[in-house]
Amino acid sequence: AQKVTQAQTEISVVEKEDVTLDCVYETRDTTYYLFWYKQPPSGELVFLIRRNSFDEQNEISGRYSWNFQKSTSSFNFTITASQVVDSAVYFCALSEAFSNTDKLIFGTGTRLQVFP
Amino acid sequence: KAGVTQTPRYLIKTRGQQVTLSCSPISGHRSVSWYQQTPGQGLQFLFEYFSETQRNKGNFPGRFSGRQFSNSRSEMNVSTLELGDSALYLCASSSGQGGQPQHFGDGTRLSIL
Numbered sequence: 001a002q003k004v005t006q007a008q009t010e011i012s013v014v015e016k017e018d019v020t021l022d023c024v025y026e027t028r029d030t031t032y033y034l035f036w037y038k039q040p041p042s043g044e045l046v047f048l049i050r051r052n053s054f055d056e057q058n059e060i061s062g063r064y065s066w067n068f069q070k071s072t073s074s075f076n077f078t079i080t081a082s083q084v085v086d087s088a089v090y091f092c093a094l095s096e097a098f099s100n101t102d103k104l105i106f107g108t109g110t111r112l113q114v115f116p
Numbered sequence: 117k118a119g120v121t122q123t124p125r126y127l128i129k130t131r132g133q134q135v136t137l138s139c140s141p142i143s144g145h146r147s148v149s150w151y152q153q154t155p156g157q158g159l160q161f162l163f164e165y166f167s168e169t170q171r172n173k174g175n176f177p178g179r180f181s182g183r184q185f186s187n188s189r190s191e192m193n194v195s196t197l198e199l200g201d202s203a204l205y206l207c208a209s210s211s212g213q214g215g216q217p218q219h220f221g222d223g224t225r226l227s228i229l
Contacts, residue, residue, distance in 0.1 A: 033215040043204060045220035052215070091159065095215045101172040102147050102210040102218055106159040 002027045004094050006107035013082050014115050021077045021110045023092030029053075031097035034068065034075045035104065039089040051075065052097065082114045118143065120221035122207050127226045134195040137224045141188050141209030148190040149218060150182060153204040162205075165190055166212045194226075202228045 003026040013019045025034065036048040049059065051068050059066045063083075067076045079086055089111045093104040121140040129135050141148050149172075150162040161174040165184035182192040188209075194201055204225050208218035 035217065037220075042222065043206075043225075044222045045206060045208070047217045047219060050215075050217050097215045100166075100214060101164055102149060102212060102214060102216050103161050103164055103172050103174075104149075104151075104159075104208075104218060105161070106151075108158045 002029075002032075002094055002096070002105050004092050004105055004107035006090075006092055006110050008110045009108070010111040010113070012113045012115065015083060016081050017114075018078060018080050019082050019112065019114075021079075021090050021092075021112065023075045023077065023107060025073050025075065025092070025094050027094060027096075029096055033095045033097055035093040035095065036066065036075075036077050037091045037093060037106075039091065039109070041088070045091070048077075079112075082112075084114050084116055087112060087114045120207055120209050120219055122205075122221035122224050124224060125222065127224060128229060129197050129226065130229050131197055131199060133197050134193065135197060135226060137192045137194075137205055137207075137226075139190045139192070139207030139209075139221060141190070141207075142219055145209035145211055145219075146188055147210045147212030147216075147218075148184055148188065149208045149210070150190070150192050151206045151208065152176075153206060153223070154202075159206075162192070197228050199228050202226060 037045045089109045092107045149164040164172040184190045204223045206223045208220045210216040210218045
């Protein structure tokens with residue numbers, strides 16, 4: 001069965017600190033996709049990144065970076081020099097690649113609070 | 117490009133009533149999925165529609181149903197509402213080609229009294 005675990009329920013940091021959000025997944029598929037979404041207080045889920053299982057290159061986008069390691073089934077997300085606007089709930093999600101669906105299996109989310 | 121539009125944003129109903137939620141996907145997207153978000157259960161997949169056909173379904177009772185129209189717009193219906201149905205209902209659209217990013221609407225917050 002597929003499963004996504006985000007062990008950190010809530011993280012609090014002070015502005016400018018770096019913070020890493022952990023994501024561990026389980027799947028029997030050899031091909032799959034991983035995602036990160038941000039949910040600000042307004043409620044909308046905002047897509048941040050998609051990574052397929054064959055691409056283990058780390059990715060950096062501005063202050064955001066992602067570390068994908070198949071050996072440990074992890075897809076961690078780091079925010080460098082956090083800002084108050086980064087305060088939100090962050091979800092990691094998993095999707096099958098070759099099935100006829102875009103269904104996402106979500107982790108329970110990590111609430112990040114960045115204080116000024 | 118307009119995003120995913122969900123209406124209404126807020127709904128208050130009483131137990132036993134039924135409700136219909138609407139979702140307009142991003143232009144060109146053929147897949148629409150629905151999710152229920154509650155503090156206790158998190159984000160749970162309800163169902164996915166593609167080209168007017170339900171192609172995937174989550175583990176929810178038959179009181180939850182949906183449909184998709186030829187213009188890809190989708191509706192979700194919940195009958196015989198229960199207190200536990202209080203939740204944020206999120207609609208997402210995607211190209212439908214498998215493993216594609218889903219783009220979400222603002223959600224409909226349903227409260228059952």
